[in-house]
Amino acid sequence: MSNVIEINDYSWKYVNTRTPAIEGINLTVEEGNFVGIIGPNGAGKTTLAYSIDGLIPGQYNGIKKGTVEVFGTEVEDYAKGELQQLVGVVFSDPEAQFTAMTVEDELVFGMENIGLTLPEIQERLDWVTELTELSHLLMKPPYEISGGQKQRVALAAVLAMRPKILVLDEPTSMLDPVSRGRIFEVLAKLKAEENNTIIVIEHSLENLIPLADQMVLMADGSILLQDETQAFFQQSKLLLDKGLYPPGAMHFFHELKMKNYYQGKYPLTVAEGIDLLREIKGS
Amino acid sequence: MAEEIKTELSAEEIWTEEAGEKRSIGVIHIVITALLIGIGFVVGAFGSISFPLGFGVNFFWTGIVVQQVGAIWFGAWGVIAGAIFPFFSNAIAGTPFYVSLAYLPANAIQAFLPAWAFRRFKLDPRMKSGKDYLFLFLAMVVSSIIGALWSVLVVLKGFNLLTADSVPLFIWGWFGGNVVAGVVFNFILLRALSAVVIRTTAFVKKWWA
Amino acid sequence: MNKTLLGYVPNESPIYAVHPFVKLFFLLIVSLFPMFVTAPDWNIGLMFVIIIFMWISRVNMKTLKIYVPVAISMGTIIFISYTVLGGTHPEFELLARVWGINFYWERVRDALVVYFRILPMIFTMVFFLSTSRERDIIVAMRSVKVPFVITYVFAMALRSAGMVLEDFQIVRQAEQARGFDPTGKSLPYKIRQYVMYMIPLFALSLRRSEEFTNALVARGYAFTGEFSKVKRADYILTHYSYKYFDYIFIALIGIAFIALLIFRYGFGYFLVEQSWLMRILHGAVS
C-alpha cells in the first residue's frame, strides 16, 4: 500500500497568535485506511484537516514549516481548485456549508465546479443520493430539513466529487445519537465498498472506534500517540489524562483493570463488552 | 483564538501593507460581498418599509449602515454590495424596477466616499479620535448630498414622478434619512466591531484585498 | 406550499409551468409600459391584468397587505407634492383654495397620472416577487448566460438574507431574554435596541464568511486561476425547458411593447388628454 499523505516536521502558526497551532508533526496515512483523530479542543485537529485540504495555507495567513504532501505533491504546488478534487472535507456545522436553494443544487455545485458533464453529474447524483438516502429530499431547501439530513447532504455533496481522500471534521457534533449513527453507517458502506482513504475527527468515540483502522491522539499541537485502534485504546490511561473519555464499555473495563479485576484487552463495542462480561462471570 | 495577541495597530498601520505581506483577491471577498448584500437586503428593506416617504426614499434608512460601514471595512467589495443591495431592498419595499436601477450610482457614491476618506486620510475605523468622527461625519454628509441630488433630480425628475417645487422635500428626505440613520448606527457599529474586523482575513486594506 | 420571495404560492399553480425567464422578461418589459402611458385608464387596465394574472397563479393575496401603507403614503406624498408644494400657477384652473393652498385641476390631474403610473410598475414587481422562487431567478439568470460568479453571489446573497432574517428573530429574543423591554420606553431607548441588533448580525456574518469560504474552496470552487475557467454543466437548467406557450408569452409581451410604442409615437395614443376617466373626473370637480 502506498502512502497518500506524508507530513514531515510540519508546523503552522496563525498570524496574530503567540504559539503555533501545530508543531513538528509527522504523519503518514496509507491508501484506503480509515483514521480516527481525537484530542481536546485546541489540539490542532482542525488545523491539521485544513492543512491536508490546502485551506491552509490557501485561505489563512500564517507561517508554515515542514512539508505536507498529498499523493506525493506538496499541497502548495497544486493549482487553485485542483487539490480539492482529490481531498474532500466535511465540516461540523452543516448549515454553514450550504449556499444553494435546493438539496439537488447543493449536491451538484461541487460537480459543476470540477467541470463534470451532464451525464456524469446525473450518474453520480443517483449514486450519492442512494448511498446517503436523500432521494426524497432533492427538491427541498437544504436549511429546512432536519439536522441529521443536513449533515448527510453536506457529506453527499463532498462524496459526489469522488475525492480519493475524505476528511470529516467533527461531522456529528451537532447531531442526536440516531442521526449520528446514520452518518457512520454511510461511512461504513464507503469503507466496505469503495477504496477511499477516510480521516475522521471526532469527540464521540462510540461510532468511530468500530470503523477505525488507525487512531491518532493530538494535544497541544502535537501527535502524542498513533497506533492501530486496538493497540491504541490499550493506552486508556494516557487518554483519560488528556481528558478524553473512552466510550462506556471501554471505560468500564479500564476501571476494572485499575482495580485488578481484569487483565485482557479493552472491548471496542458494546457487543464485545458483553461477551467479555459473560466470560468473566462464567469463569 | 483565545490566545490572540493584543497588538495595538495604529490607524496608519491598519491601511498599509507590511513589507512582504501578500494580499490577494480570494473567495472570501466574493462571500463577503454576498453576505453584505444579504444583510443590506434585510436591514434596508426594514428601513424602507418602516419609514416610507415613497419611491424607496424614507425618513430613516437603516440600510446606510451596511453601505458605509461595509465599504469602510471591505473596500470595493463593500461598494459593490452597497450599490447593489438597495436595488433588492427597494424592490421588496415596493419601488419600481427601473427607478431602483437608476438609484445605483447614488448608492455607489454613498458607499464609496466614506471608504475613500478612511483610506485617504488614514482614519481609524475603531473611532479613536475626534478626527475620525469629524471626517466620517463629513464624508457621510457629502456623500448623502450627492446621493440625494442624484436620486431626486436625475431619477425622480427624470421619471417625471415629482413636481419641481417638491424636490427640496425629497432631497431633504433622502439626505436626512441617511445622515440620521448613519449617525445612529455607523459610529457605534464601527466602535463595536472594527477591532474585530481588522484582524480577520476578510478585511480589505487597499480597495480589492 | 412553495415559498417565493414574498411568501407562499400553493403547490399547484399554473405559474410553475412557465419558464423562469418568461417571468423575468415580463418584469423587465412590462415595467416599462407605464412610462409611455400617461392616461390613467390604460394604467389602471394594466393593474387589473396583473391582478388577474396573480389570481390565475393563485398568489396568496394576503401577502400584498404590506404594500397598502406603501401605496397610501406614496399617494399622499404625491398629492402633497402636487398641491401643497405645487406652487402658484395663475394659468391653471383653480378648483379650490383651502388655508391659502391652491388646488389646481392640472395639478390634481398630474398627481393622479403619476400615481397611476407608479402603481402598475409596483404591481409588476410584486407579481414577479410573489411568483418567483429564488431558484427561478437563478435559472433565469443562468439561461441568459449571466457569468456564474454573479448568479452565485446573487444566490448566496438571497441565502444569507434568509439567515439574517432568522438571526434577526433570534437576536431579538436574545435581547429580550436579557431583560430588554422596549414597551412604553422612549424613542432613543427603542433606537438603541436597533443599534444593538446590528452588532450580533454583523458578528455572525463575519464568522460565517470564514465558514462559507472554506466550504466553497473545499468544494473545488475557484474564483481566479485555471479552475475558475472550467466549463460548467448548468445541471439546474435540465429541469427547465421552454415549451410552446413560453414562446407565445415572450412573443405576446414583445409585440405588446412594440405596439405600445407604435401607437404612442406613431398615432399619439395613451395621452392624458384622451383619458375619458379624467374627463369624467374633471366634469365632476369643476
Added chain:
Amino acid sequence: MTEKAPYIQVIDLDFEYPDGTQALKEINLEIVKGEFIALIGQNGSGKTTLSKCLNGLYKPTAGDIIVDGLNTKKSSIVQMVKRVGYVFQNPDHQLFNSNCWDEIAYGPRNIQLSDEEVKERVEEAIQVVGLPKIYHSEHPFFLSKGLRQRVAIASILALRPHVIIVDEPTTGQDMKQSLEIMDFLQDLNDKHGHTIIIITHDMPIVGIYARRVIAMAQARIMADGPTGEVFTQTEVLEKTFLAPPQITQLAQADPDLGFNPGTLTVEDMVGQFLEMMGRRE
C-alpha cells in the same frame, strides 16, 4: 419526600409558529424548585421551542404556563427574566457588547439596577463561571467557543433567575470542557439551589448529571421521569430516536448478568460489579 408546590406549571400547552408549524402539542409539565432536568429528543422535536415558552419569549397558542404564580401570557419581559433564564444555543446570537464585562452587565443594566448592584452581580457571575481576568476586557468575538458559552451563561446568571435553561451546553466542546461546564451547572444546582434544565444530545452527560429526563418527539412529550427509568423504556426511546448511553446499554444487554438496567454511570456499574464479585467470593 415532601410534596412541594411546582415552580413551573405547564397546562395543555400548544404552540404554533406564525407559518402554521405546530411545534408543541398538549404539553403538560410540572417543575419543582431544585430539579436538574435534561430535555432530550431529535433536532426539531420541540425542545428549544418549549424552553422559549417557559421563559415567556413565546406565548402559548393554547393552554397556560404558570411560573412562580405568574402566567407567562400576562407577564412582562422583566418579570420573566428574573425567574427563568435561557442561554441560547449559539452564544454569538446573544453577545451585544464589545467586551466581556459589559456583556455580562448588559442584562442587569437593562432591568435598570443601580451601578453598584450591576457591578456586584457581574463580579459574582464572573466568579461563578470562572472567567479569567485577562478576558474581562477582551472582545467576546475572539474567545473560544467554550469561553463564549461561559460569558453567555454568566450574562444570564447576572439576572439571577431561579431557573436556568441551557441549550446544548456541550455541543462542540471536548469531554473535559463538557464536564467542566456541567460540573459548574451542578454546583449552581447543589450549592445555590438553582433549577437547571439542559437541552442536549449528549447521552453520557445526561446519565451523569440529570436526575430527571423529559424526552420529546414530534412536538410531544414521550417520556418524563427519573433518568434511569426513562433509559429503560426502550420502545419510547426508539420513538424519540434516542439511545441510552453506552454504559446503560452494556448494563441492559444481558439481564442474566444481573446489572441494574437503570445504570447511568461507569462508577455505578463498577460498584455493582464489585458488589457481585464480593458476594461471590
